[in-house]
Amino acid sequence: MSYENLVVEVDAQHIGTITLNRPEALNTFTSQMADELYRALIELDQTEAVRVIMVQGAGKAFCAGIDINELKGKTALQYKAWIEHMERPLIAISKLAKPVIAKVQGVAAANGMGLAVSADLTIAAANAKMGLTAINVGLNCVGPVIPVARVVGRKKALELLLYGDLVKAPQLLELGLINRTAAKEELDEAAYNWAVELAKKSPVAVQIAKKGFYGSEDMGYLNQFDYMNDAFARLCTTNDAHEGVSAFLEKRRPLWQGC
Numbered sequence: 001m002s003y004e005n006l007v008v009e010v011d012a013q014h015i016g017t018i019t020l021n022r023p024e025a026l027n028t029f030t031s032q033m034a035d036e037l038y039r040a041l042i043e044l045d046q047t048e049a050v051r052v053i054m055v056q057g058a059g060k061a062f063c064a065g066i067d068i069n070e071l072k073g074k075t076a077l078q079y080k081a082w083i084e085h086m087e088r089p090l091i092a093i094s095k096l097a098k099p100v101i102a103k104v105q106g107v108a109a110a111n112g113m114g115l116a117v118s119a120d121l122t123i124a125a126a127n128a129k130m131g132l133t134a135i136n137v138g139l140n141c142v143g144p145v146i147p148v149a150r151v152v153g154r155k156k157a158l159e160l161l162l163y164g165d166l167v168k169a170p171q172l173l174e175l176g177l178i179n180r181t182a183a184k185e186e187l188d189e190a191a192y193n194w195a196v197e198l199a200k201k202s203p204v205a206v207q208i209a210k211k212g213f214y215g216s217e218d219m220g221y222l223n224q225f226d227y228m229n230d231a232f233a234r235l236c237t238t239n240d241a242h243e244g245v246s247a248f249l250e251k252r253r254p255l256w257q258g259c
Contacts, residue, residue, distance in 0.1 A: 001043055005033035007058070008040050014051035014199040015192070016044035016098075023059025028067040029086050029111050037089040045096040048258075051199040051206070053096070054191065055119060056103040063112025065133065086111055087143045090118040094214045097207045099198060103191040105184065107166070109133045114144025117151060120210065122178040123194060124169050125187045130177065131166035151176050202240040203258040 001008075007019040018040045020027035037055075044050045057063050066086055074082060090111075093100045102119035105128060113130040116122050124130075132141035132148065141161060149157035152175050160167070172178045182190035198206070212231035216224040235241055239257045247254035 001039065003036045003040060005030065006036050006040055008044070010044070010047060010049055013196045014049060015195050016047060016050035016053045018044070018053065018055045020055070020057040020063055023057070023061075025067060026061040026064035026107070027057040027059065027112070028064050030067045031070060031082070031085055034086045034089060038092055041089060041092050041096060041100070045098050050098060051203050052195045053098055053100045054103055054195050055100060055115070056191070057105065057112075059106075061106035061112075062102070062104040062108040062128070063115055064107055065110030065112050068137070083143060087114070090114050090144070090147065093118050093120065097211065098203075099206060099210055101191065101195050101198070103187065104128045104130070104178070105187055107131075109166070110141050111144055114141070114147060117144075117147045117177055121194075121198075123180050123182060123187070123191045124172065124178045125184040126169050126181045127184050128169045128172070128178075128181075129166040130172055131164060132160045133164045133166065135162060135164035148177065202244055202254070202256045204238050204240045204256075205235060205244070208235045 005020070005022055007021050008017070009019075010016045018037065020033065020037070022028065022030075022033065041053065044053050070082070099120045102116045102122045104116050104122060104124040106125070108116040108128065108130045110131075110133050113132060116124075116130060132145055134141045145157055145161045148160060152160070156175065167175070167177075169178065169181050173181055180190075180194070208231050212228050215231075216227040219227060239259050240254075243254050243256065
């Protein structure tokens with residue numbers, strides 16, 4: 001599948017990489033790029049050779065939000081359909097079988113922050129910044145704040161939403177909005193090595209873990225245990241589970257079959 005606003009690659013280490021490729025516009029979302037990103041996520045999720053998906057931005061920024069040139073001249077119903085289209089890639093990530101890592105350099109703002117936080121895992125350059133900045137131009141980030149609020153809770157999410165400040169990497173790490181940081185010049189290597197490390201795990205175990213996590217997130221406490229134990233029981237019947245235990249006992253590296 002060809003893309004105009006993305007570069008999509010799959011390598012021998014089972015990493016599928018999506019690069020937002022509008023560096024001259026700080027990788028801001030257009031309707032076309034949102035559509036391409038959604039399609040690329042689905043395509044890589046369905047690609048057997050891919051075990052981990054990494055999303056990154058070309059140039060000096062990860063993604064500075066939505067291209068404001070698309071804002072004019074819509075009705076309320078058209079605006080709703082438009083913003084839902086822009087947010088579709090963010091929502092899709094939790095539904096994918098395969099884990100998604102966001103690699104953030106420079107700025108991730110508004111919908112860009114939403115994308116970075118919606119990823120299952122996030123690594124950022126030590127000088128990266130994120131913010132729900134739309135409030136500063138008379139708009140708001142009520143969509144992107146949803147994954148943010150899941151991480152930081154109501155009070156901090158409202159502060160980020162209403163003030164629109166850019167938050168630096170050390171505080172992002174403290175708030176749990178990113179998993180780890182790396183020096184700017186070491187980010188590419190650190191992010192790739194992190195993705196490769198995850199790709200070495202059993203694909204079926206990783207995918208069942210991810211599905212179980214999101215599937216149980218809004219359940220009651222006891223229901224979560226029941227749901228997760230069902231997931232664990234299914235995993236125990238797989239070839240990968242048997243192979244992993246055998247490899248451990250035989251002191252050898254497992255050969256995953258993905259089933």
